[in-house]
Amino acid sequence: MSDLRAQALEWLAQDPDPDTRAELRAILDAGDERALAERFGTRLEFGTAGLRGELGAGPNRMNRVTVMRAAAGLAARLPRRGRVIIGFDARHGSRRFAADTAAVLGGAGLRPEVFADPVPTPVLAHFVRAHDDIVAGVMVTASHNPPRDNGYKVYWADGAQIVPPLDAEISAAIDAVGRVDELPLAADWPVHDDAGRYLDAVSSLRLGGPARDSGGDLSIVYTPLHGVGRDVLLQAFDRAGFPAPAVVPEQAEPDPDFPTVAFPNPEEPGALDLALALARARGADLVIANDPDADRCAVAVPGDGGWRTLTGDELGCLLAGHVLRHTTGDDRLVVTTIVSSSLLRSIAAAHGVRFAESLTGFKWIMKAGGPEDDGGCGGSSPHRKPGRLVFGYEEAIGYSVGDDRGVLVNDKDGIGAALAVAAMAAQARRDGRTLLDLLDDQAREHGLHATSQLSIRVDDLSLITSAMSRLRADPPVHLGGRAVERFDDLSHGVDGLPPTDGLRFRLSGGSRVVIRPSGTEPKLKCYLEVVLPVEDDIQKVRARAAADLDALRTDLSTILS
The missing domain is CATH 3.30.310.50 (Alpha-D-phosphohexomutase, C-terminal domain)
Incomplete structure (x- = not known):
């Protein structure tokens, strides 16, 4: 018997999922060595981005065994009786993976709680940060990956994603997990169905946003790209005093198959076609899109040559200028990554505030703006600088906006960014300007x-x-x-x-x-x-x-x- 076949049989014996058991049994019966090698020749690596991969059987796929092992490894690194909040998006398997995570964590002596329905990633990240007794959070999502994928993000007590060496410690703990059918499992746990604390925070951002009397004439088209952002975004806009955006009807409902797009990423060509068509038909001023878990935000605006989608760097630098115009204090800090535009450095200097660069990924942006104490991540980041982080962005249309209180979410927040964009566009409109005019202003000032x-x-x-x-x-x-x-x-x-x-x-x-x-x-x-x-x-x-x-x-x- 080949080693791969032996691994597959051992996996089959512990897998609680009838679908992946059937998939693996068919591969074994067919003697498909290539398929076995794809699934068992390597494994998904748990790193600073958690886990992410294609759904299917085996350690190189996302499935219930992989998720239960990850939960057991996480549990080994957490304080017993600690409270852990778990969220999930609308992808295939997400709800089941969230429940498996809760069962394993509860069986290990922790206190898991699960959102009742799919939630945007920034809601989960904010929830972790907003509660002092939460020791970690888990978000089951593959963000903007293809429909066949799913993933598993881990947040520490500060509401930011984990960084080294904590990821390696959790990975080592995962490697030490035995058979998942021998893990003690909890049978029930508390359930949440409320994004109210996040909505209170995001709708109160003090960034010069208009109330109904000053923003009512701004026409916005919005698409959640078949993801989970719609309901929270509409509530946030309403609480902040903005008129409701027109939602692209074909993409309004969560759908894990993402039927209207080839790739559910608003940066991909064609992803915004339906939103742009609706915007033209309505004569809209602005198109806003979230990716499926609503942690990213894309924006398109009308110009002389038709509609134009802003790049992540363009929108990031516009938002930075807007945030800095509406905040005060020379301890303010703005952060971007080494692959994003160097323009943010010039903008920060012009406003007399602090600037830092980080490695790629929002986990590093947040550590650049974090306290010297690493919050339990084990070790300090040498590039970290003190300051009150009011804005961070990466070129891959990820933004975290704040006001004088600092950033709202210690991760990407596509809904907070959408509100800030609407406020910025409304203010520009009152001044007889457009977002494209503001881009030209920045270029003239900074190159x-x-x-x-x-x-x-x-x-x-x-x-x-x-x-x-x-x-x-x-x-x-x-x-x-x-x-x-x-x-x-x-x-x-x-x-x-x-x-x-x-x-x-x-x-x-x-x-x-x-x-x-x-x-x-x-x-x-x-x-x-x-x-x-x-x-x-x-x-x-x-x-x-x-x-x-x-x-x-x-x-x-x-x-x-």
Whole structure:
């Protein structure tokens, strides 16, 4: 008997799910060694993003055994009798995985509580932070991944996602878990069906947002992309005094199959087509989209050439300016990641506030703005800076907005960002301006910072490793016609940041390229930035920047092919 077959039979004997048992039994009966190798040749790694992967049988898939093992490993790292809140989205398996997590945690002596219905991720993250007696939170979601995927995020007591070395400690505890059919399980636990505390907090953000008398004429189209954001967002808008956005009817209800989009990510081409069509038909001022778990926010606006979707960096820098105009104090801190636009540094300097860069991912953004005490994560981040974090963003349309009290959620918050965007657009409208005008204002003041991406998807992850090794061994001296003035291998730790698998090229004129493997998908991602002074017609400068970005993409495509 092959080792893979023996592993599969052992898995089959403990799996409580009849569907994955049937899947695995069929594979065994067919003698499909390739399918066995895909499922048992490796396993999903538990890291700072928790777990995320395709649904199915085996340790390299998301399933009830994988989830129960993860819950048991988490329980081993938590104080006994600690209170843990569990949320889930509307994806296939999410409700069942949440219940399995509660059963395992309860059986281990903890006090699990589960939301009764699917909730947005920021509601769960805020709930953890808002209750002093909660020691951790679990969110079952794969965010904007394809329909076949699911995932498992862990939040610590501060309401932020875990960082090293805590992830490694939990992973080691997971490895030590025996058969899941031998775990003690709880039979019941308290259930929540209230997002009220989050709604109170988000609707009270003091960012110059209009009450009904000043924002009533702003027409907004909204899509939750078949996710779970709609009901909470509509309640938040109502409490904050905004008129209800028009919701795209074809995408209004949660649907784990995401039938109207090829990929449920508002950044993907075509994802906003239905929202844009409705906006044109209604003559709307703004399109706002959340991803399926509502932790990301995308925005489109009308312009002279038709509707335009703002990039994550454009919206991030607009929101930063808006937050800083409506907050006070020189202890304010704004944070972004090493792959996001360098414009935020200039905006922070102009407002006389503190600025920090972090590694990619909101868990690092929140640690850059956190206290020196790591909240139990075990170890401090050397790049952490003191300050009152009022805004953080990453280019992948993730934003955490705050007011003079600091940020509302210690993670991405697509609903809070949507409210801030609406307030900013309404205020610009009152001033006879648009969001595109505000972008031009920033470019004239700080220079045009144009950003773009190149993503290379692979079937074999070894191709990513070999490409990174080639670049480390023989880095280019020119990219896109610009000299490489500095090359940083981020795996060694640079500028006080923890080591990470990434490469950064600083180019002449302030431009920049960062290359890193994706943390959630089989992709090599390249982040491009071109910086140009605005001394004449801004549209001509934008055209030059677009040409420079194209030149960078061409060179990188050749180098990485």
